[in-house]
Amino acid sequence: MLPMTVFRTADLPRGERFDAWRDCMDRTIAPMEIVCDRPADFTASQHLLRLGPLVAWQTAFRPCHNRRRAVDIRRSDPELYHLTLVLPGSVPLSTEQAGNSGKHHAHDLYVIDTSLPCEVGSPFGDSPLVAIGLEIPKALIPLSPALRRPIDRLLGRRLSGRRGFGLLVAQTLTQLFGEEGGYRPSDSRRLATLLVDLVTGMLAHESESSAGLADESRGRALVLHVREHIRRNLHDPGLSPATVAAAHHLSTRQLHRLFETEEETVAGLIRAGRLDAARRDLTDPAHRAVPAGRVALRWGFTSAAHFSRAFRDAHGVPPGEYRRRALEVAE
The missing domain is CATH 2.60.120.10 (Jelly Rolls)
Known part of the structure; x- marks a missing residue:
């Protein structure tokens, strides 16, 4: 035995x-x-x-x-x-x-x-x-x-x-x-x-x-999986094209090639996803007491100053001003 x-x-x-x-x-x-x-x-x-x-x-x-x-x-x-x-x-x-x-x-x-x-x-x-x-x-x-x-x-x-x-x-x-x-x-x-x-x-x-699967079908499926991986890991400050590629067993060059025909690059998807998630938190009345800097950290930004610049570039106003206007409208 x-x-x-x-x-x-x-x-x-x-x-x-x-x-x-x-x-x-x-x-x-x-x-x-x-x-x-x-x-x-x-x-x-x-x-x-x-x-x-x-x-x-x-x-x-x-x-x-x-x-x-x-x-x-x-x-x-x-x-x-x-x-x-x-x-x-x-x-x-x-x-x-x-x-x-x-x-x-x-x-x-x-x-x-x-x-x-x-x-x-x-x-x-x-x-x-x-x-x-x-x-x-x-x-x-x-x-x-x-x-x-x-x-x-x-x-x-x-x-x-x-x-x-x-x-x-x-x-x-x-x-x-x-x-x-x-x-x-x-x-x-x-x-x-x-x-x-x-x-x-x-x-x-x-x-x-x-190995006999069609390359085009595999590539499209992989793009969808990469997008979902990014969405689920926006909070991770280490998320980057390199870590996304590694998670899918690709080289960074292969990952960039996979997204050549997409509207945004991988880095662009990460940045846009983080900014949108932060924007939702800033405009949520339940989070009004949470400082903007803490919201930024929650969504993977490592610097409040960098977050503020990126948010201003995307929305035309600093995050604090955007929050104030949005909450005034909500009231």
Whole structure:
């Protein structure tokens, strides 16, 4: 029988359970932000197997929203491919990474890269998320350079666990945690080799299929994902064309080329988005007591003076005057 490590929130005091789960996820995958709707009612269990350099774990827990941010990556990057198999009885979950998104149900698989920002979440509620996770060092996936780029287009997307290599991966992972697995501790490295081969085969197969997508369709979809990424990260003072490109696994030159036919550049979208968000706050009566400088910081401006100049250029008056006029009209 393979040695297994078991984690259960039921073994802990109620007030410590959610924090203990976050620590568990930091150790199992990598540091990330985890949010739950009712931390006081949080429940989770994890059965973990170490297979040489791989880690496989079966889990059931109250749904959360998980977000791995740039700050988390700087803190620690184990350089893993994380694979999830959603099991029957689970709530669906959604993923976003590298401009890709997917919604996953029972028997679906997805892969994320710990070196890139990502979001994974399920609808809050009492029904559990039930899944098997697998952590594989990226260095163990022996793909040719020609296939590594297409893999980025698979990150976060739905992969079927009902056919082909996906079915073989799903069957092997499920059997690992079955009652009649029949494996001995000495089988750990053999199982690791098998799983690496199966996951490599799945990624190679799916990458070859993904590479056949029309370049124009891919480019348009990527533009939409970049726009949404900018909208969701306007508050981050580090948001820039370079960080946007990195989040989508592009060079800055490639990102600028992608937006050559758009009305605004990436830098222009960031600036306009921040100014519009700040303008909305300034004209909201609920925020009348918040200083304009603090509004600027909230939306990613690092200097009140720079914000004031940019706002004046866009609207013809300083932010304080714009706010005064808007609130007078509202009254």
